[in-house]
Amino acid sequence: MFSHTEMLYFKMALLHIVRRKGRAALISIMIAISMIGLLLMEGMYEGMMVQITQNSIKTGSGTVSIQHKMFRSDNNIKYTIANPHKITALLDSQKEVQSHVTRISQRALIATAGYSQGVNVTGIDLEQESSHAKLENFIIKGNYTFDKNGRGALIGYRLAKKLKVGIGKKVIVTMQDTNNEVVSVALKITGILKTNNMAIDSNGLLMDIERLRSLNGIQGATEISILLHEQNDDTKLIASLVPKINDQNIAVYSYKELYPSLHEGEAMMQTYSRISSTFIFIVATLGIFGVVLVSVLERVREFGIMMAIGTQFRDIARLIIYESLVITMSGYIVGALLGGGLLWYFKEFGLDLSGLSDAFAIFGMDSSIHAILKLEYFTSAFISVLVATLAATVIPIRTLKQRNPIQSISEQP
Numbered sequence: 396m397f398s399h400t401e402m403l404y405f406k407m408a409l410l411h412i413v414r415r416k417g418r419a420a421l422i423s424i425m426i427a428i429s430m431i432g433l434l435l436m437e438g439m440y441e442g443m444m445v446q447i448t449q450n451s452i453k454t455g456s457g458t459v460s461i462q463h464k465m466f467r468s469d470n471n472i473k474y475t476i477a478n479p480h481k482i483t484a485l486l487d488s489q490k491e492v493q494s495h496v497t498r499i500s501q502r503a504l505i506a507t508a509g510y511s512q513g514v515n516v517t518g519i520d521l522e523q524e525s526s527h528a529k530l531e532n533f534i535i536k537g538n539y540t541f542d543k544n545g546r547g548a549l550i551g552y553r554l555a556k557k558l559k560v561g562i563g564k565k566v567i568v569t570m571q572d573t574n575n576e577v578v579s580v581a582l583k584i585t586g587i588l589k590t591n592n593m594a595i596d597s598n599g600l601l602m603d604i605e606r607l608r609s610l611n612g613i614q615g616a617t618e619i620s621i622l623l624h625e626q627n628d629d630t631k632l633i634a635s636l637v638p639k640i641n642d643q644n645i646a647v648y649s650y651k652e653l654y655p656s657l658h659e660g661e662a663m664m665q666t667y668s669r670i671s672s673t674f675i676f677i678v679a680t681l682g683i684f685g686v687v688l689v690s691v692l693e694r695v696r697e698f699g700i701m702m703a704i705g706t707q708f709r710d711i712a713r714l715i716i717y718e719s720l721v722i723t724m725s726g727y728i729v730g731a732l733l734g735g736g737l738l739w740y741f742k743e744f745g746l747d748l749s750g751l752s753d754a755f756a757i758f759g760m761d762s763s764i765h766a767i768l769k770l771e772y773f774t775s776a777f778i779s780v781l782v783a784t785l786a787a788t789v790i791p792i793r794t795l796k797q798r799n800p801i802q803s804i805s806e807q808p
Contacts (some may be wrong), residue, residue, distance in 0.1 A: 399729045408717035414613045415690065426780065429678050429728025432735065432777055437748065438738040438766035440667060445767060448592075448626075453528045454590045457495070457620030458629050460653060461636075464646040466617055467653075472501050472573060476645060479616040486621060491628040494527040496520065496579035497616040499607050505600060507558050512741055514554065516568060516600050518607030527622060529590065530601075536585035537562040540670055545603040547585035551596035557589050561586070562649035573612035580610055580673065650730035676779040683787035687719050691791040695798050712792045716785070723784045 412419045437471065452458050461482060463474035476482065479497050486495045499518035504511060521541060524530045530549075532540035541547035548566070550558075562565060564585055569579045582602060590596055623629060629649040636647050691698075698711050745765045 408721055411690075411718055412721055417735070418686055418690070419722045419725075420682075422682050422722050423729065425678070425682050426723055426726030427730035427733065430506060430727060430776055430780075431734040433674075433733030434738055434772055435741075435766075437667075437772050438768060439741065439764060441767040441769075442741070442765050444766065446660075448650070449722060450591045451654055452531065452590045454595055455620075455621065456618070456648070456650055456653045457527075458623045458650055459621040459632055459636075460648045460745050460786075461621070461640075462617065462646055462648065462651070463621040463644055465644075465772045467646070467648070468687055472498075472499075472571070472611055472613055472617065475499075475613055475615040475617050476619065477615045479619055482619055482640060483490040485636070486619070489632060489635065490631045491623050491625065493620045493622045493624045495526045495619055496523045496616045497604070498620060499604055500610060500617045501570055501607070503568050503600075505554075505558065506569070506677055507560055507564070507568045510558050512557065513598075514568070514600050515594065515598050516570065516607065518604035519606050520599050525635075527620070530590075531779055533588045533590045534586045535583065535589045535665050540585050541603045541613070542583065542655055546582055547602075548582040549586040549588055549601040550584060551599045552587050552589045553597040554599065555584070560584055566600075569764060570611060572610065573613075573687075578610050580606070598752075640749075673779075676783050680783040680787045681783055683719055683723060684790065686722070687715060687788055688791045688794065690797050691715060691720070692798075695795065698795065708796060711795070716788050716796075719788050720781075723780050727777060727780045731776070737770070737774070738766045738768045 398550060428767045461476065463476060465471075467472040484495065486492050495518065501516050501518075504513055505514040519530075521530075521539065525539070534549075535552060537549075539547075539549075548568075550560075552567075555561070556568065557622075564584050565581050566584065567581055569578055570575060572578050582600075588595060588601075592599075596603075621632075623632065629651070633647045633649060640647070701711060702708065742765055
């Protein structure tokens with residue numbers, strides 16, 4: 396609780412701020428604008444990084460991926476998980492696991508009457524993927540189905556554009572089986588996907604996993620994709636799974652290993668946050684310093700009279716600090732409310748940039764960016780502003796002491 400003396404100096408600080416309200420409002424507005432900019436930059440940038448990461452791990456490897464240790468470097472179907480059911484049964488008992496699916500991935504050649512190119516064929520179970528990656532939400536044309544006979548296929552929208560195929564058109568997919576024999580199958584395009592995962596959008600074909608098994612002879616799987624309730628539990632789950640699987644041919648990867656650029660992006664976000672906080676600190680410190688220094692120098696005679704009637708210099712310093720805190724905290728509160736409100740809006744409704752959707756898709760971003768709203772944005776900014784305020788008052792207070800306020804009483808006002 397404030398003592399009576401502290402309340403008195405606090406009221407005096409308020410009265411002086413009212414006397415110089417234009418100057419006080421200017422520094423408060425500066426801090427508020429800086430706060431709004433900082434919150435929007437942090438929230439929107441982290442929101443973009445989360446979207447890129449989620450698009451990659453949901454439709455790709457998952458938060459954690461289990462593969463044959465040679466498959467990542469060689470991508471040969473002879474490197475498979477021979478008994479995936481044993482591992483999936485183990486995953487069902489792990490509380491960190493939200494969902495998991497078994498997939499088969501293989502390089503192949505896709506061809507139409509006028510075009511052909513290499514493609515990555517992935518055998519999936521549509522029902523499992525619906526609860527795992529929610530692939531049906533990425534369908535932009537056609538339906539989320541492989542037809543009753545399993546001869547349908549889903550392809551990325553960029554691949555469909557290259558092949559010049561649409562819904563109902565047929566493509567020929569050619570691949571090798573486990574005996575190194577060339578096998579082919581005609582598939583009808585039943586759906587076109589836009590996932591913002593370039594591996595799928597530009598080079599991906601999804602087909603029924605059982606039909607793919609009948610073609611290439613694989614009875615196991617090339618990958619088990621796992622999504623976790625909490626993304627940061629990946630290290631904990633890997634440490635738990637490796638000894639339980641107990642197979643030297645099986646490797647368990649975090650998405651940070653499979654997508655190092657995403658992990659680097661998250662690290663960049665933390666660095667960016669520190670730089671942004673430093674920027675706010677410098678701006679606030681310089682602004683407060685200028686205002687406080689001018690305010691102190693023009694009131695030297697006033698402070699001299701206060702000291703002449705018995706006021707201690709430490710009380711004068713306290714008065715200056717109170718004035719600075721009121722001004723800066725006012726700016727902080729206004730900036731936090733406005734910036735927080737904007738972040739909440741962009742978190743709920745997103746920032747629509749559909750006009751740049753094709754450019755954003757190259758980087759794995761959605762056309763609507765949803766911000767992240769975290770308490771730590773406000774706490775770090777509060778600490779920065781508070782430290783900046785205290786730091787900015789040091790030189791003006793020292794300057795005042797060197798001017799010897801009592802001697803200035805005799806000076807002309």
